[in-house]
Amino acid sequence: MINLLILPIIIPLVTAVILIFFANKIAIQRWISVISMIGTFITSLILIHKIHQSGIQTLDLSNWPAPFGITLVSDMLSALLVATGSFIALCCILYSFDTIGKEREKYYYYSIVQFLMVGVNGAFTTGDIFNMFVFFEVMLMSSYALIVIGGTKIQLRESIKYLLVNITSSALFVIAVAYLYSVVGTLNMAHISERIAEVNQPGILSVIAVLFLIVFGLKGGIFPLFFWLPGSYYAPPVPILALFGALLTKVGVYSILRTYTLFFYHDQGFTHTLLIVLSLITVVLGAIAAIAYKDIKKIIIYNIIIAIGVITYGIGVMNADALSGSVFYLIHDMLIKAALFMIAGVIIIITGTGNYQKFSGLIRHYPLLSWTFFISILALAGIPPLSGFVGKILIARGGFEANDVIGALIILFSSLAVLYSLMRVFINSFWGESKSGQINTNASIGKLMVPIILLMVVSICYGVFSEYVNVYITQAVEVLINPSIYIDAVLYK
Amino acid sequence: MEIIMSILIGLLFASAVYLMLSKSLLRIIIGTGLLSHGAHLMLLTMAGLKRGTVPLLGENAEAYTDPLPQALVLTAIVISFGVTAFFLVLAYRTYQELGTDNVEEMRGTEKDD
Numbered sequence: 267m268i269n270l271l272i273l274p275i276i277i278p279l280v281t282a283v284i285l286i287f288f289a290n291k292i293a294i295q296r297w298i299s300v301i302s303m304i305g306t307f308i309t310s311l312i313l314i315h316k317i318h319q320s321g322i323q324t325l326d327l328s329n330w331p332a333p334f335g336i337t338l339v340s341d342m343l344s345a346l347l348v349a350t351g352s353f354i355a356l357c358c359i360l361y362s363f364d365t366i367g368k369e370r371e372k373y374y375y376y377s378i379v380q381f382l383m384v385g386v387n388g389a390f391t392t393g394d395i396f397n398m399f400v401f402f403e404v405m406l407m408s409s410y411a412l413i414v415i416g417g418t419k420i421q422l423r424e425s426i427k428y429l430l431v432n433i434t435s436s437a438l439f440v441i442a443v444a445y446l447y448s449v450v451g452t453l454n455m456a457h458i459s460e461r462i463a464e465v466n467q468p469g470i471l472s473v474i475a476v477l478f479l480i481v482f483g484l485k486g487g488i489f490p491l492f493f494w495l496p497g498s499y500y501a502p503p504v505p506i507l508a509l510f511g512a513l514l515t516k517v518g519v520y521s522i523l524r525t526y527t528l529f530f531y532h533d534q535g536f537t538h539t540l541l542i543v544l545s546l547i548t549v550v551l552g553a554i555a556a557i558a559y560k561d562i563k564k565i566i567i568y569n570i571i572i573a574i575g576v577i578t579y580g581i582g583v584m585n586a587d588a589l590s591g592s593v594f595y596l597i598h599d600m601l602i603k604a605a606l607f608m609i610a611g612v613i614i615i616i617t618g619t620g621n622y623q624k625f626s627g628l629i630r631h632y633p634l635l636s637w638t639f640f641i642s643i644l645a646l647a648g649i650p651p652l653s654g655f656v657g658k659i660l661i662a663r664g665g666f667e668a669n670d671v672i673g674a675l676i677i678l679f680s681s682l683a684v685l686y687s688l689m690r691v692f693i694n695s696f697w698g699e700s701k702s703g704q705i706n707t708n709a710s711i712g713k714l715m716v717p718i719i720l721l722m723v724v725s726i727c728y729g730v731f732s733e734y735v736n737v738y739i740t741q742a743v744e745v746l747i748n749p750s751i752y753i754d755a756v757l758y759k
Numbered sequence: 760m761e762i763i764m765s766i767l768i769g770l771l772f773a774s775a776v777y778l779m780l781s782k783s784l785l786r787i788i789i790g791t792g793l794l795s796h797g798a799h800l801m802l803l804t805m806a807g808l809k810r811g812t813v814p815l816l817g818e819n820a821e822a823y824t825d826p827l828p829q830a831l832v833l834t835a836i837v838i839s840f841g842v843t844a845f846f847l848v849l850a851y852r853t854y855q856e857l858g859t860d861n862v863e864e865m866r867g868t869e870k871d872d
Contacts, residue, residue: 396831403838410845414852422853423865429846430779433791436842440798440835447828448805 268323270316271340273309274348274387277302282380292371296363299376303356306383310349317345318738322745322755324393332757333457339393339756342742343593347390347520350597353724354512354604355383357717361608362505364713365615370416370503378415379509382408389517393756395446396453398521399439402485406432409514412506413498424501431494435484442477449474456756459528459749467532475530475537479522479544486518487574489548496555499567504611507563511570512604516596519574523581523592527746534584541582546676548575553683561620562610565687566603569646572680573599579677580661588664590743594735595657598728602646602653605721608714609639613695616709622691627700631707634715636696638722643692645725647685653729654681764804771797784850784860791846795839799832 281302288294317323317340325338340348359379366375385405392398410432414425447453449470450461462471480491487495499510522541530537552571559565577599580592610620612635617625629636641652648654658681665674728735745751771793778790806828814826854860 396834400834400838403842407841407845410842410849414849417852417856419856422849422856425849426784426853426862426865429842429849430787430791433839433842433846434779434794436838437791437794437798440795441801443831444798444802444805444828447802447831453827 268316268325270309270313271323271325271338271345271391274306274313274352275338275384275391277306277309278380278383278387282377282384285377285380286374289372289374292368295371295376296359299359299380300356302380303352303359303383306387307349307352307356310345310352313340314342314345314349314738317342318741322752324756324759333452333454336397337393337454337456337756338391339456339752340391341745341752341755342738343523343745344390344520346593346597346738346742347516347600348387350600351386351390351513351516352383354600354721355379355509357604357608357721358505358509358512360717360720361508361611361714365611366503366505367416373415375412375415378408378411382412382509382513384408386513386517390520393455394453395455395458396443399436399443402439402517403436405514405517406436409510412509413502415506416503418501421501424498427494428498431484431498435481438477438484439481442474442481445470445474445477454756455524455528456753460753460757462529463532467530471530472533472536475526476540478525478530479537479541482518482521482525483544484518486515486522486578487548487571488578489544489551489575492548492552492571492574495571496564496567499570500563504563504607504614508604508607508611511567511607512600515570515574516600519577519581519596522578523596523746526581527584527589528749528752531584531749538582538584541578542670542673545575545578545582546673548572549579549676549680553680553687556687557683560623562613562622562691563607563620565691566606566610569606569684569687570603572684573603576658576661576677576680579673580664583661583664583668583670583673585664585667586743586747587660587667589746590736590739591657591660591662591664593657593739593742593746594660594732595654598645598653598657598725601721601725601728602642605638605642605718605725606646608718608721609635609642612711612714612718613639615711615714616706617695617704618706622695625695625700625704626698627696628705629696630700631705632711635711636692638715638718639696640692641722641726643685643688645729646688647681651730651732653725653732655729656732760808761804764800764808768797768800768804771800782861782863784853784862787862788843788846788850792839792843795835795843799835799839802832802835803828 322341327336385401388401414421450458483491552568556565556568577592577596580588614620645652645654648658662674662678775790775794778786806825814823
């Protein structure tokens with residue numbers, strides 16, 4: 267029992283409440299929210315250290331013993347994701363200072379971001395399936411507010427679709443929990459896993475597994491449930507988009523990873539094959555769309571979908587290599603997508619358009635920005651020694667091990683599509699002659715580059731020193747492969 | 760009793776889907792309300808409706824109703840209440856800003872800020 271793991275939930279919650287009292291004092295809001303996120307990040311690093319030394323940490327709220335009360339469980343996977351998420355939120359808050367605009371800042375923007383982090387960190391940490399639903403709702407409620415904040419026409423229109431999709435998926439989540447409860451009679455995730463192991467996953471549980479896949483797939487954006495994603499993510503301003511692209515979809519993926527490795531691992535014939543097929547189609551469709559569009563924001567949004575497909579493929583294959591590849595790629599993708607969206611935002615500030623054919627020669631005026639963009643493309647496509655490489659090669663190796671040659675090849679070739687879709691942007695708009703009037707050469711982007719460089723440095727270190735990171739990833743995957751570690755830590759400590 | 764409830768839940772879902780597929784925003788919101796009501800009733804029904812007395816475990820209690828689904832339903836109702844309120848406000852703002860509550864007419868180019 268340790269109280270440390272509730273801090274990443276409590277700190278943003280208290281901060282969000284405090285921030286409401288400073289609605290008109292923007293400077294104070296900024297500093298408080300930065301300090302709180304640094305605090306959350308440091309706490310999660312301490313948590314990682316603690317888990318590394320003494321295994322999975324649990325907290326039974328109000329001292330109700332494990333299967334009866336709500337339990338918070340932090341294993342290495344969730345601690346790593348909490349740390350990455352807090353770091354990205356910190357960078358997004360830094361980036362918001364000069365981009366989000368005073369109007370939005372006065373309308374509780376920073377407060378809502380903190381509430382979003384409560385939901386995200388809570389969903390990563392909770393060990394109770396209904397509590398996960400509650401934290402999902404906390405996260406979604408803040409995301410509704412974030413997607414509509416500012417109230418431009420396109421935001422209003424897209425947020426209606428976003429709201430409708432998510433209300434439907436929340437209703438399905440309640441139904442899935444209801445079915446699961448009627449079959450196993452418990453809500454504690456470790457206890458559910460144990461009960462399912464006792465009855466050896468009959469057919470009805472596979473139905474529930476698919477229902478969970480629909481719910482989390484809608485959040486995460488796998489085929490055919492990503493239809494809402496490109497439109498809704500296009501509407502809000504860039505800092506919010508970076509936060510959404512990096513965090514919200516990944517919470518869905520984390521939940522698939524958790525449920526499919528902890529609950530439904532006995533009868534993999536149907537559910538996991540379904541997951542593999544869906545994620546391969548996701549990768550292919552995402553790649554086609556990423557190549558088809560000419561708008562930088564759209565291209566990166568479709569790159570999210572490709573990455574989701576790659577990660578869920580690793581989950582579907584379910585062997586040691588593929589799972590560690592998935593975990594590795596998940597964290598890499600969170601970092602690099604946030605950085606890419608921020609760079610796209612800077613480009614739009616400089617040129618006033620997201621269409622890459624309308625300007626060229628950006629590298630002459632903004633060399634630092636251009637090289638950061640170049641490195642992030644290489645990292646995203648998985649050029650060694652950058653961070654995308656290790657994850658993707660592990661997922662592909664897992665695919666080959668499972669004798670799924672076609673799947674592994676599609677995963678490998680998707681790198682080419684990613685590289686092509688973004689390298690095209692780089693060649694067209696960064697190289698060449700700069701014509702007058704296209705590029706604002708005096709834009710002050712110095713402050714905006716700080717969070718981008720911060721993310722890039724972490725991302726590069728993550729790839730170059732993957733040897734050291736691997737110790738933690740291995741510990742995270744150990745729990746995924748062997749659920750009894752999780753069950754023992756929660757129920758029989 | 761469970762059978763009747765199942766039929767009721769099915770009816771709620773059917774009408775929810777019908778309403779959500781219509782064009783008027785207000786109908787869509789009522790549809791989402793019915794959808795979450797269906798889901799909540801389903802949560803209650805799934806745990807068994809009436810299996811005994813109140814969940815106060817005494818010396819002589821033989822059977823008692825499971826209190827957990829009722830706690831869950833309470834949480835879910837509060838959440839869906841909040842979401843519906845948000846949706847209503849959003850729909851009103853959209854009506855003010857775009858001048859229509861018909862989703863068909865909300866299409867537009869992506870640049871119209």
